[in-house]
Amino acid sequence: MDKESSNFSQIVLKNVSKVFQDFVAVDNINLDIKKSEFFSLLGPSGCGKTTTLRMIAGLESPTSGKIFLGGKDVTNVPAYKRDVNTVFQDYAIFPHMNVWDNIYFPLKMKGISKKEAAPKIEKVLKLVNMLNFSNRYSHQLSGGQRQRIALARALVNEPQALLLDEPLGALDFKLRVAMQTVLKDIQQELGITFIYVTHDQTEAITMSDRIAVMRQGVVDQIGTPDEIYNKPATPFVASFIGEMNFVDGKVVEEYEDELKVKIANNFIICKKNNYLIKKDDEVLVSIRPEKVYINPEQKLPNQIYAKLSRIVFRGDNYQITTQFDSSELTSVVAAKSINLNFNLGHELRLGWYTEDVQVFPIQLKKNIIKYK
């Protein structure tokens, strides 16, 4: 793929909102999805993912804002005239048609003959590894196989973009992981833009080029999986993706690009970010458990002493919880890399690097997701 085409904006949403009666389901969102991108909409139940996808498909019209496909304003273009296909969670394929006829259906609607369609159908069946299943009916297929046929049917007329709404939601864990690979391989082979809706953070992180993390109708952050994981823009993103420690603190000193923050009776250094945070402000500090080192060999830029309060064995790692004053910090350590010859109550030295800590205005603490 050449550089020019990879920068081409395939799907653009400009200030798009959707209000149902008086409920704001999507609140002024902006997206710029590039050609051939695997782009995910990630967020908890009810945050507006399906509504956003339905507006892109043309199944729902925005209350305000504009939608562009391939540079063309399609805000008022009906669904059937948009060059996108959608795969839904329930992957309905027609029960009275065999696999071949199911995939032929969208081509038939376009007036394409069976003869002309045959090589196209063969190509997509091969792609989803279902060539020998042409004559089967829906009830003769497993869930994963039905899902692959639904995918083949959505791909057969080679749309500009494929919209997938939790397409693997109904599959068991192993099949789900296997299908993730199938989907990703197909997307790379065809170079079709994918918009993938999921509430599963691991799925989004492992499959996507970029992710938009949604919360109550708004987009909190758009970034690569690495950016979303390592540089979460809000406490909500920080809490929704992976495990995270949150500690309250207060800024006691402001430097050129760092802040000195007091947490309980300790002082730590945080990097400044886009938030306007000043001396004396109350803040929320976050750090990933795997970035908190226990009794590190060298002295790290930040360190505190804390008492061991809990050890949980999790197979390949230990989750180690420590207390200092009224705060708590959890650390995750690879099982093979730690010598656990200390008792509960033992004092440990915890250390971490300045760039691994995020600092947020305390007002954003209310958006932390707590159900984990």
Ligand SMILES: Nc1ncnc2c1ncn2[C@@H]1O[C@H](COP(=O)(O)OP(=O)(O)OP(=O)(O)O)[C@@H](O)[C@H]1O
């Ligand atoms: N037709 C409608 N009328 C009224 N409210 C609606 C309608 N469709 C969706 N909503 C509301 O809009 C919000 C967003 O719904 P949406 O289906 O987009 O969420 P979602 O992120 O896809 O959630 P899930 O992960 O559960 O599928 C929800 O609170 C939902 O109840």
Ligand SMILES: [Mg+2]
């Ligand atoms: Mg949904």
